[in-house]
Every structure is written in C-alpha cells, then in structure tokens.
Amino acid sequence: MRQFFGWLSLVVLMVFLVIGALFIMRPFGEPPSVMDDYIIDNAQEEAASNNVVAAVLFDYRGFDTLGEATVLFAAVTGALLVLRASHKKEET
Amino acid sequence: MSKIVRTVANQLILFVVIFGLYVIIQGHVTPGGGFQGGAIIASGAVLLIVASGSQEIKTWLRERRLSVVESSGALLFILLAFAGIGTVFFFNFLVGSRLFGGIPSVGPNPGDVWTGGVIPLMNLGVGLKVMAGLSAVVLALALFSGGEELEE
Amino acid sequence: MSTLIAHSSILIIAVTLATAFLTPLVGIASKRARNTLIVLALAFVAFLVVALARDVMLNQIHVYTLGAAAPDLTIPGGAIVPVRIILEVDGLSAFMGIVIAIVSLVAVIYSMSALKTETGQNGFYTLLLLMAAGMFGMVFTGDLFNLFVFLEITSISGAALIAFRTKFADSQEGGFKYIVVSAVASLMILFAIGLLYSQYNLLNIGALAATMEYTMLDRIALVILMSAFVMKLGGVPLHMWLSDTYSVAPASIPALLIVASQASLYALLRTSFTLYGVTLDQSVAGWIIIIVGLLSMFVGVTMAILQTDITRLIAYNCVCESGFMLVGLGVGLAVLADPGALDAFGTMAMNGAVFHMINHALFEGLLFLVAGAIFYRIGTRDLNQMCGLGHTMKLTSVLFLLGALASAGIPPFNGFASKILIYESVYQFNPILTMIGILVSILTLAVFMKVFFSAFTGASLPRYRDVREVPRPMVAAMIVLAAGIIFFGLFPGLVLDWIVQPATDALVNQGAYIDAIMGAVP
Numbered sequence: 157m158r159q160f161f162g163w164l165s166l167v168v169l170m171v172f173l174v175i176g177a178l179f180i181m182r183p184f185g186e187p188p189s190v191m192d193d194y195i196i197d198n199a200q201e202e203a204a205s206n207n208v209v210a211a212v213l214f215d216y217r218g219f220d221t222l223g224e225a226t227v228l229f230a231a232v233t234g235a236l237l238v239l240r241a242s243h244k245k246e247e248t
Numbered sequence: 249m250s251k252i253v254r255t256v257a258n259q260l261i262l263f264v265v266i267f268g269l270y271v272i273i274q275g276h277v278t279p280g281g282g283f284q285g286g287a288i289i290a291s292g293a294v295l296l297i298v299a300s301g302s303q304e305i306k307t308w309l310r311e312r313r314l315s316v317v318e319s320s321g322a323l324l325f326i327l328l329a330f331a332g333i334g335t336v337f338f339f340n341f342l343v344g345s346r347l348f349g350g351i352p353s354v355g356p357n358p359g360d361v362w363t364g365g366v367i368p369l370m371n372l373g374v375g376l377k378v379m380a381g382l383s384a385v386v387l388a389l390a391l392f393s394g395g396e397e398l399e400e
Numbered sequence: 401m402s403t404l405i406a407h408s409s410i411l412i413i414a415v416t417l418a419t420a421f422l423t424p425l426v427g428i429a430s431k432r433a434r435n436t437l438i439v440l441a442l443a444f445v446a447f448l449v450v451a452l453a454r455d456v457m458l459n460q461i462h463v464y465t466l467g468a469a470a471p472d473l474t475i476p477g478g479a480i481v482p483v484r485i486i487l488e489v490d491g492l493s494a495f496m497g498i499v500i501a502i503v504s505l506v507a508v509i510y511s512m513s514a515l516k517t518e519t520g521q522n523g524f525y526t527l528l529l530l531m532a533a534g535m536f537g538m539v540f541t542g543d544l545f546n547l548f549v550f551l552e553i554t555s556i557s558g559a560a561l562i563a564f565r566t567k568f569a570d571s572q573e574g575g576f577k578y579i580v581v582s583a584v585a586s587l588m589i590l591f592a593i594g595l596l597y598s599q600y601n602l603l604n605i606g607a608l609a610a611t612m613e614y615t616m617l618d619r620i621a622l623v624i625l626m627s628a629f630v631m632k633l634g635g636v637p638l639h640m641w642l643s644d645t646y647s648v649a650p651a652s653i654p655a656l657l658i659v660a661s662q663a664s665l666y667a668l669l670r671t672s673f674t675l676y677g678v679t680l681d682q683s684v685a686g687w688i689i690i691i692v693g694l695l696s697m698f699v700g701v702t703m704a705i706l707q708t709d710i711t712r713l714i715a716y717n718c719v720c721e722s723g724f725m726l727v728g729l730g731v732g733l734a735v736l737a738d739p740g741a742l743d744a745f746g747t748m749a750m751n752g753a754v755f756h757m758i759n760h761a762l763f764e765g766l767l768f769l770v771a772g773a774i775f776y777r778i779g780t781r782d783l784n785q786m787c788g789l790g791h792t793m794k795l796t797s798v799l800f801l802l803g804a805l806a807s808a809g810i811p812p813f814n815g816f817a818s819k820i821l822i823y824e825s826v827y828q829f830n831p832i833l834t835m836i837g838i839l840v841s842i843l844t845l846a847v848f849m850k851v852f853f854s855a856f857t858g859a860s861l862p863r864y865r866d867v868r869e870v871p872r873p874m875v876a877a878m879i880v881l882a883a884g885i886i887f888f889g890l891f892p893g894l895v896l897d898w899i900v901q902p903a904t905d906a907l908v909n910q911g912a913y914i915d916a917i918m919g920a921v922p
Contacts, residue, residue, distance in 0.1 A: 177621075209279070214371070237563075
C-alpha cells in the first residue's frame with residue numbers, strides 16, 4: 157500500500173510537471189527564431205549543401221553529430237565488452 | 249529458415265546494400281544521410297542473420313572484424329574534422345575545392361552530388377560506423393542468445 | 401605555441417576521442433603499442449590542459465567556435481545570436497579540466513598492471529578514453545545540447561566499465577543500475593533543454609543567460625535540471641545507486657566515476673550560477689542545495705559506519721564528502737545577490753567547496769585505488785576476512801592512512817585545508833551547519849579507523865603470509881595521488897591563488913561569461 161502511494165505521488169508529480177509545462181509552452185514556431193532563419197538563408201552558401209538538415213547535422217552542429225556517433229560507438233563497444241567470453245580469465 | 253527464404257534473402261541483400269549506399273551518398277542532396285543509410289545496411293545484416301542463422305553467418309562475418317570497420321569509420325569522421333583545423337576544427341575546408349567543392353545556387357535548384365565539401369565524406373564515415381556498429385551488436389546478441397562464447 | 405593554445409580546448413577533446421577510436425585498431429596489432437599510445441596521448445592532453453588553464457587564468461575566457469571562419473567569431477555576420485557550437489573555457493572549466501586530466505592519467509597507469517590478466521582490454525581502454533573525453537566535453541562546452549551529448553557518452557561508457565568484471569553477478573547489476581539512473585537523468589535533462597529551446601530558440605548557455613526571463617516554464621526547467629544533476633552526482637535523496645555501482649567496478653574506475661559525478665556537479669553549478677544566475681531566487685535555491693548537502697553528509701557518514709565491504713564504505717564516504725561541497729556552494733549561492741555577505745564569507749565558502757572538489761578527487765581516488773590493491777592481492781572486499789595486511793603491504797597501508805586522514809580533515813593533509821575554509825565561512829552564515837560538519841568529520845575519522853585497524857593491523861594470518869606488495873605501476877599511481885594530497889595540504893595558499901580563486905571568480909561573474917559570447921559582435 158505504501159509502495160502504491162509512493163508510485164502514485166511520483167506519477168502525479170511527473171504529470172504535473174510535464175502536462176503543466178506543455179500548457180504554458182509557447183505555440184510552435186513562436187517567436188520566429190533568429191538562429192533558424194540564419195541557417196535557412198545561409199546553409200546553401202556556407203555549407204554548399206542543398207539539404208539544410210545535412211548542413212545543420214554536419215556543419216553547424218557537426219560536433220554534436222560526432223558526439224552522437226561516439227555514443228553509438230561507446231554503446232557497441234560496451235555491449236561487445238559485456239558479452240565477451242569470460243572463461244579465459246584468471247583470478248585477479 | 250527454409251531454402252526459399254534463404255534464396256530470396258541472398259538476392260534481396262544486394263538491393264538493400266545499394267539502397268543504403270544511395271541514402272548515404274546522396275545525404276547532402278536528398279533526405280537521408282550516414283545514420284539512416286548505415287541503419288538500412290545493418291537491417292540487411294539482420295535479414296541475413298534471420299534467414300541463414302547466426303551459426304552460418306559467423307563463418308565469414310565476426311563481430312571483431314566489424315568493430316575494426318566501425319573504428320575506421322569513426323576515425324575517418326574525426327580526421328575529416330581535424331583536417332579543417334588550419335582554420336577551425338570542423339571547418340568545411342573542401343567548399344570550392346576540386347573534391348565535392350561545387351556550391352549550389354541559393355534557392356530552389358536541381359541539386360548536384362558534387363557539392364557539400366566535407367559533408368558527403370563525413371556521411372560516408374558515419375555510414376560505415378553505424379553499419380558496422382549495429383551489425384556487430386545484432387550479431388553479438390544473436391550469437392550470445394544461441395549460447396555461443398564470443399571471442400575476446 | 402599561441403596557435404596551439406588557441407586550438408587547445410578542442411584538441412583536448414578531439415585527441416582523446418581520436419585515441420579512443422584508434423585503440424581497438426592498434427590493440428589488435430600489439431598490446432605494448434596500444435598502452436604506449438594511450439599514455440602518450442593522455443600525457444599530451446594533460447600538458448594541453450595545463451597550458452590552457454594557465455592561459456585562461458592569466459588572460460581571459462577562452463572561446464572556440466567550431467566550424468566558423470575564425471575561432472573567436474562567436475556570432476556570424478548577419479545574425480544577432482550564436483549559431484554554431486561554441487566551446488567556452490573559464491576558470492571553473494579549466495579547474496575541472498585539471499582534475500580530469502590528473503585522475504584519468506593515474507587511472508590508466510594503474511589499470512595497466514591491475515588488469516594485465518583480464519580479457520577484453522581493448523574495449524576497456526577504449527571506453528576509459530571515451531569517458532575521459534566525455535568529461536572533458538562536459539566541462540569545456542558552452543552549449544546545453546552539447547553538454548547533454550557528452551553526458552550521455554560519459555554515462556554509457558561508465559556503465560560498461562562498471563560491468564567490466566562479467567564473472568561477478570553484482571558487477572553486471574551495478575552496470576545496469578548505473579545505466580538506468582543515467583538514462584532517467586539524461587532524459588530529464590533533454591526535456592528541460594527542450595523546454596528552454598522552445599522558449600528562446602537558443603542552446604548556447606551564455607546567450608540563454610543573456611535573454612533569461614525566469615518565467616514559470618524556466619522554473620520548471622530549472623527544477624528538472626537541478627534534480628537530474630543531483631541524481632547524477634549522488635546527492636542524498638537520490639544516492640541509492642552510488643554504493644552499488646562504485647563498489648563493484650574494477651579498481652581504477654571508481655576514481656573516474658567520482659570525477660564524472662563532479663562533472664555533474666559542475667553542470668549543476670553552470671545551471672544555477674551561470675544559466676540562471678542573477679534572475680534566480682538565490683536564497684531559496686541556495687537553501688535547497690544546502691539541505692541536500694546536509695542530508696548527504698549525514699546519511700553518507702552514518703551509512704558508512706555500518707558497512708563491512710571496504711569499497712561500499714568508501715562509496716558512502718563519497719556521498720558524505722560531496723555533501724561538504726554542496727553546503728559550501730549552496731552558501732555561496734544563497735548570498736550571491738548580497739555583495740557584503742559575499743565578500744565577508746560567500747567567496748570563501750565557495751573557495752573551500754571548489755578546493756574540496758579537487759581534494760575529494762585525490763583522496764577518494766587514492767582510497768579506491770588502495771581498496772583495489774587489496775582486492776588485487778587477496779581477492780575479497782569483505783572487511784571481516786581481512787587481518788594484519790600491514791605486515792606485508794606496508795606501503796599500501798601507509799597510503800590508506802594518508803587518504804583516510806585527508807578525508808577526515810586532519811592537518812596537514814589537503815582535506816583539512818578545504819574543510820577549514822568551509823567551516824569558517826559557513827559558521828558566519830549559520831553556525832549549526834559548521835557544527836554538523838565537524839561532527840560528520842569526526843565520524844568519518846571513526847569510520848576509517850575501523851577499516852584501518854581491522855584490515856591492516858593485528859596478527860598476520862597464515863593464509864595471507866605470502867601476500868606481497870602490489871606491482872610497481874600500481875604503487876606509482878597511488879603515490880602520484882598521495883603526493884598531490886601532501887602538496888595541496890602543505891601549500892594550500894599556492895593552489896588557492898592559482899586555480900581555485902579564478903574558478904570561484906568565474907562562478908560569481910556571470911556577466912563575463914555572457915560577454916565572451918555576446919560581446920564579440922564583429
């Protein structure tokens with residue numbers, strides 16, 4: 157019973173935060189974003205790419221893409237490490 | 249799986265790979281890119297594993313080799329970023345040069361693969377990385393759930 | 401040299417990342433080449449960190465705009481806000497960079513002999529480097545989303561490293577716990593970043609701080625960010641994962657995990673001091689941080705008394721020590737708007753807390769390495785199984801005593817230097833806090849005396865007769881940390897002037913952080 161009320165209060169709190177935040181958020185696209193306009197106007201010239209999304213991914217925010225690729229790299233390395241054979245190991 | 253499934257899968261894999269490469273190479277012109285194309289090719293690897301079973305796949309494809317390809321893709325990506333350090337790290341130094349150097353006209357235009365500077369090359373690096381990484385994890389999980397001991 | 405320093409902030413992150421990508425390739429060819437490569441790369445990175453820190457402390461905030469036409473072109477012509485990702489290194493970032501560089505180098509040297517016989521070393525070192533790169537990225541970036549990305553890198557590689565000893569069920573459980581906690585925290589952070597982005601269409605911390613209006617939505621984002629970072633650093637209501645994960649990781653990893661949780665503390669400070677700063681309701685936020693800190697101190701030390709597992713005990717002591725930092729920083733935040741109080745004791749409290757961060761990394765790191773050395777030789781972490789190890793492992797027992805005394809705040813070690821600053825300044829804010837702090841320190845001493853007497857003194861048991869001192873690289877790694885402890889304890893003024901004071905100034909001076917981004921309009 158205590159556990160149930162604990163979970164309930166957690167859910168209520170989260171719903172309050174998330175739904176509350178959604179209600180007082182500004183409408184989508186308002187106010188007009190200076191950053192977006194700059195990128196849309198200049199991507200073809202600066203990054204020489206017709207696909208503005210690709211320009212953002214690899215030019216304007218390329219470092220984030222490098223980071224996300226590294227997240228995947230870490231996940232794969234970690235999965236292979238955890239699933240590795242353990243029988244060759246000796247006592248430490 | 250039955251012989252029909254295996255035969256069809258072996259034929260289909262070619263198309264899957266070609267489609268994935270298309271999505272990777274055209275990433276800077278049309279929707280798509282390295283992540284998406286790499287995931288498509290990795291889905292081809294999943295198709296093969298499901299059709300022929302992990303025991304048969306592991307005779308010619310091991311997760312260790314795949315992780316070498318993955319590291320190379322990641323290295324290609326970061327080296328391309330390093331190459332711009334004459335100006336600034338991640339500078340698009342190939343714009344205007346001979347390699348992928350075309351600059352599209354501003355506004356609507358028919359599009360050209362020979363544009364984008366380092367973006368297509370980075371897409372290639374990320375594509376290699378994602379393809380090898382996802383395939384390696386799927387293969388490792390398939391082998392592991394089959395009770396197989398993985399190599400180091 | 402000046403070119404190198406201009407690019408140093410990105411080189412620190414990128415060289416570590418590139419080495420991580422190279423490690424599996426080189427490791428297949430030769431183990432020796434791999435180990436040399438890793439040590440050389442980390443030594444180069446440490447050199448760059450020191451050079452960058454010197455430059456930042458002497459001159460001004462270092463900015464680096466990735467992919468722009470020039471490193472200091474933060475806002476492109478034709479725009480009024482930053483568009484690209486900007487790295488921004490001020491005194492606090494440089495300070496954290498020094499901590500990370502020292503601890504990761506020590507951890508690598510220690511692991512090289514401690515894990516010599518284990519399989520999967522290529523993956524281990526790759527992940528260790530990725531974790532170091534992630535922490536460097538977290539403290540150097542000036543972009544909220546970039547902070548999130550590097551936090552993800554740090555937590556995913558950390559979880560895999562905790563689960564490294566796959567033959568023990570509890571280490572797999574520890575890794576799983578860490579990844580669940582990290583995933584929850586990172587999703588909360590991502591949600592908060594989304595809220596801020598929807599509000600201002602900006603991601604740069606300096607630019608956000610300049611336009612912050614402190615509406616209701618911003619308050620919700622603040623609450624989510626603060627609770628997520630407290631969760632990642634192991635403050636008390638959310639500390640449950642910490643002892644289960646630190647205690648099962650291979651010996652050098654907890655030392656890195658401590659630094660990772662301090663990077664989360666750094667993010668908490670960035671959020672409260674720089675991102676919200678003057679708009680914040682300082683005394684409320686400050687008191688919340690103080691209460692979290694007090695709870696951490698008290699629960700940490702009382703739980704530590706009960707433990708019989710040596711690494712779990714040290715892990716609870718970590719919770720306790722991070723409480724000291726939170727109290728010091730909370731006092732500083734509470735009086736941020738009051739220049740008189742800030743001069744009288746606020747700056748001093750923050751100095752103590754920031755100084756305690758590097759001290760904490762040194763002595764807790766040393767204690768974990770010593771616990772790892774004991775485990776390396778006798779294969780158990782249970783205090784009830786240990787007896788009389790001091791007869792054969794003389795150096796290790798001296799090093800343990802050193803770390804324990806530093807942790808309890810006994811002069812002349814570094815823990816004393818930072819704790820006395822916290823006590824003195826917090827006493828002027830609220831005397832009860834200091835009393836609790838001193839009580840907690842005494843209890844810490846009691847905790848470690850229990851460990852010392854049960855593990856190192858007493859009759860030497862027959863089954864531990866042939867236990868020897870650990871191999872030389874492990875001893876060397878421990879001695880580096882011990883030397884740091886003694887040096888910082890003997891010359892606290894030097895350290896305070898050179899690296900701690902600039903870090904505190906950077907925390908207080910929100911305007912300088914904003915101007916480094918927004919003031920550079922060409």
